[in-house]
Amino acid sequence: MVRARCTILQVLAMNRNLLAIDQTGGHRRAIRVWLYAVAAMVLAMVLVGGATRLTESGLSITEWQPVVGVLPPINEAQWLAEFHKYQAIPQYHELNRGMSLDAFKTIFWWEWTHRLIGRLIGVVFLLPLLWFLWRGRIGPGLRARLWLIFGLGALQGAVGWWMVASGLVHRVEVSQYRLATHLVLACVIYIAILWTALRIGDSPTAAMPARLRSSTVGLLVLVVGQIYLGALVAGLRAGYIYNTWPLIDGALVPHATDLFSASPPWRNFFENALTVQFDHRMLAYAIWLLAGWHVADVIRHARSGPALPGALALFVAVTLQAVLGISTLLLLVPLPLALLHQAMAMVVLTVAVLYAERMTRHATQTVFRVAVAAPPSSRA
Numbered sequence: 001m002v003r004a005r006c007t008i009l010q011v012l013a014m015n016r017n018l019l020a021i022d023q024t025g026g027h028r029r030a031i032r033v034w035l036y037a038v039a040a041m042v043l044a045m046v047l048v049g050g051a052t053r054l055t056e057s058g059l060s061i062t063e064w065q066p067v068v069g070v071l072p073p074i075n076e077a078q079w080l081a082e083f084h085k086y087q088a089i090p091q092y093h094e095l096n097r098g099m100s101l102d103a104f105k106t107i108f109w110w111e112w113t114h115r116l117i118g119r120l121i122g123v124v125f126l127l128p129l130l131w132f133l134w135r136g137r138i139g140p141g142l143r144a145r146l147w148l149i150f151g152l153g154a155l156q157g158a159v160g161w162w163m164v165a166s167g168l169v170h171r172v173e174v175s176q177y178r179l180a181t182h183l184v185l186a187c188v189i190y191i192a193i194l195w196t197a198l199r200i201g202d203s204p205t206a207a208m209p210a211r212l213r214s215s216t217v218g219l220l221v222l223v224v225g226q227i228y229l230g231a232l233v234a235g236l237r238a239g240y241i242y243n244t245w246p247l248i249d250g251a252l253v254p255h256a257t258d259l260f261s262a263s264p265p266w267r268n269f270f271e272n273a274l275t276v277q278f279d280h281r282m283l284a285y286a287i288w289l290l291a292g293w294h295v296a297d298v299i300r301h302a303r304s305g306p307a308l309p310g311a312l313a314l315f316v317a318v319t320l321q322a323v324l325g326i327s328t329l330l331l332l333v334p335l336p337l338a339l340l341h342q343a344m345a346m347v348v349l350t351v352a353v354l355y356a357e358r359m360t361r362h363a364t365q366t367v368f369r370v371a372v373a374a375p376p377s378s379r380a
Helices: 002-054 076-087 090-095 101-134 140-165 176-199 210-236 265-271 273-301 307-330 335-364
Strands: none
Touching: 002 101, 002 176, 002 335, 076 090, 076 101, 101 140, 140 176, 176 210, 176 265, 176 335, 210 273, 210 307, 210 335, 265 273, 273 307, 307 335
16 A cells, blocks of 8 residues: 555656646747747848838938837828928938928838837737746746846837937938947847847757857857948948949058048048948958858868858858848949848848857856746645
8 A cells, every 4th residue: 555655656746747847848939939039020120120221211200209109190181290390301301302292101111110110029028028927937047138138129229219310400311320339239139039049948069169169159249240330331321332343442452541531540440431341341251261261160170060050051141141242232232132131141140140059058058947837736
């Protein structure tokens, strides 16, 4: 009788453990799917933001109304009111004087959609987060990371308006400084969400050589830096000014007096269209060479596991992006190709994040766990 009772208790305990394991897997999958969905929305927002910039739509909404602005104009009087506000800023007078109301509606919808996606990201992130917290599904380490990401998202909304405000008074476009800040912050948020989702509940992989880990992280950092320079190029419209390749301004390396024509010298790296585009090209060459060297290094030292497929995928993505960039430049920045170039930049960033996370997982041992409530039978 005693032995049978012990056996029954052991079976019940085993069932409770199996239930807990099953619940952990289910909760982990739910949280990861949620984060992947948010990451996809951030990606969509970046792409819509690129279209908004390329269509000169970003200044069509001249007020920041986080709540009221959710509703677009619904009648002719409201459309005319928004149009009159736009007609009061320099961009209308210097670039779009005589624009029709229908043309204004086109650029308005781009900017309105961009802002709407931002609002939806906040809701889609916050509500599930509160629910998972209420159910006790998120441990302390993951909880802190998620609140930090939410804080960055709120900051991004403020940075977006800070950027728009720069083009409403004395300029016909937004500041390239603020545009680049806005884009890079979006990329940081995207990286943080994707990295966190990948780290939830997975075990570390086999250790990779330190040099390979360092170069994957270095490539990721350089890709983010290249996106920053790309935003400066876009903000300065440098692609329309210097549209030859491989020469730029008639030479492989422009004359120093042209590269450093502004004073103080540091301003050239942000405000001189020639210098900014030259830097963008040079960093593109560096990333391509480093990605190719990294593939060769992986073949020599770590052919098995995730290293070689990831290295090859990143090199191919970087190569395609370089071809797109050159084509966009030579064809004088046609809208479809420019949009594809920006979309490919996000593909390169995504591949770089996936690869760097996989390669560094063993070294950091950072694996987030989800909390699981005890089964009801164990609470009695």
